[in-house]
Amino acid sequence: MSARRCVRVLITGRVQGVGFRAWMRDQAISRNLSGWVRNRPDGAVEAVFCGSPDVVEAMIETCNEGPRWANVAAVDVSEERQWLNGAFTILNQR
Template sequence: MSDIVRHIFVRGRVQGVGYRAWIEGEASARNLEGWVRNRKDGSVEAVFAGPLDTVEAMIAKCHYGPSTARVDAIDDKIDGRDALHARHPGERFSVLSTI
């Protein structure tokens, strides 16, 4: 399957519960490229790039997250590889600062 880039916004109780670290671990275990960050509105934003089936499986897991989280909704869209430019130089998957 070909690679795809998906951009998601996760709403619910997803800050202060280890959600970003959980995403980083899950994405790295799946060898995905991308990044994750908290947003000031209380949501978490992430970009995942990799094989279609792997990215879709990652997003499916994001609907649950770590046991301390409560996910109310996920909005996602297909994006381009330019969405990966936010990563820290030299990193495959980055945890970015809150915006």
């Protein structure tokens, strides 16, 4: 069985209203990651993504850049114990 990693990321800065969630969904799908992304009421974007450790690490680095119109101030990462399977989705709830 191959190694797996699942993380929760909290991205702050100018990350809402700039297409961050759709961009992150596209990035995750292209990397075959499972999980979700959502806007938070405090202006941050929160996501959980799971996959092979090297791909998850690359996705974390990608989050530091964000889409063209974003201005990422910080990406806080914590390990998740629960493994998510299935498609990467955008959650509409805050």
